[in-house]
Amino acid sequence: MKNERPKTRIQRKNREAILEAALDVFSSEGFRGATLDQIAGAAGLSKPNVLYYFPSKEAIYTELLSGLLDTWLDPMRGIDPDGDPVGEIVSYVLRKLDMSREFPRESRLFANEIVQGAPRILESIDGPLKSLVDEVAGVLQSWIDEGRLAPVDPHHLIFSIWATTQHYADFDVQVRGILRPEASEHFDQAAAFLSALYRRALAPAPK
């Protein structure tokens, strides 16, 4: 049962516009760097009007954040315990990389929050995030035990996947500064590189 109450269509539309604008602003300026005027401007509304839909700046921010965590973890839920280990992991990597390509602002929003100590979503990390990760780590470990995956620390494997894939969204400026391509061409290179990296590293030793 969804907790959405789109009283009127105009209300739905404006809340939508505000969240969209806020994502833009928060992701590129951080929470403190963003101003209500910026958000209001980007949403095509006046500042008091924004505050008519949300009680405060912080409320907009946390709504964005909490609404996103789920989507953000989706790729991980797609890992099939009954599939081919290396294949499953590589396709997880590619799904995660795709999220960086499709939703860089969302990635940066999280990055900003976490780098600064995640003052507003610590609970979410300790709670749902940790349990999902532990669950997946369990699957990885069982694959290792069965000799179908190279023996590496499951948690750190997950970290490395997050790090390498999110890097292309979060540090986009740096990547773009070092590689030349204007287009998102480097995402395809990254996909090729990361597949190869993990395929080579994770293939179990032949018995």
Next chain:
Amino acid sequence: MKNERPKTRIQRKNREAILEAALDVFSSEGFRGATLDQIAGAAGLSKPNVLYYFPSKEAIYTELLSGLLDTWLDPMRGIDPDGDPVGEIVSYVLRKLDMSREFPRESRLFANEIVQGAPRILESIDGPLKSLVDEVAGVLQSWIDEGRLAPVDPHHLIFSIWATTQHYADFDVQVRGILRPEASEHFDQAAAFLSALYRRALAPAPK
């Protein structure tokens, strides 16, 4: 020839204290999130006194940033073109990881800046950073050509090393939230994991 002019020892001491305090505050709050009062407080000085040593908040920030870039790139300069390829890369990874362990605030400072589009150090990325990276990429490529390193995209290899190592500093809260250890124990696990990962992935196919 150093551009340091420590007119008096008190001047040197206070500038030092301010930069140290600023590193603390900027790295955990971001540029806009940090306030002069916070910095002054952390440095044990009054706000006007801070402004006596630095012309503005931004001046403190950029001085920090520019003074750090060099140190930050040092591990990369230690790569020996005449060494054993895989060994050189793995020890580069470990050096970089050590920097994350020893200087997490510095890492977060950069992360904050880059995630937000690096508005104040774009030149440094396009300039010295790019050339050093290209140089190292050249070395990697020559190793590949000689068949002493698995054929992977050199630039993306470098990105993956940055991503995986800096992750432990920048996303420390997340890592700590998922792993239990209070101590910096996970850095040792990470070292073991990353050595194994890159060793396995980069070993050239036997001829």
Next chain:
DNA sequence: CGTCATCCTGACCAAATGGTCAAACATTTT
């Protein structure tokens, strides 16, 4: 000890910013 340069501070300022509110304006509902 006197004087000169350096160092430090309280008081102050202008701009920015999150947020409020009463009143005007729209839209539905009856």
Next chain:
DNA sequence: AAAATGTTTGACCATTTGGTCAGGATGACG
């Protein structure tokens, strides 16, 4: 077409914040 409900805004406010400044305190040094 009222009445009721929902939406928008200009004017306003309190606080925070980067920064200034005149003068006082504290060295350094002959």
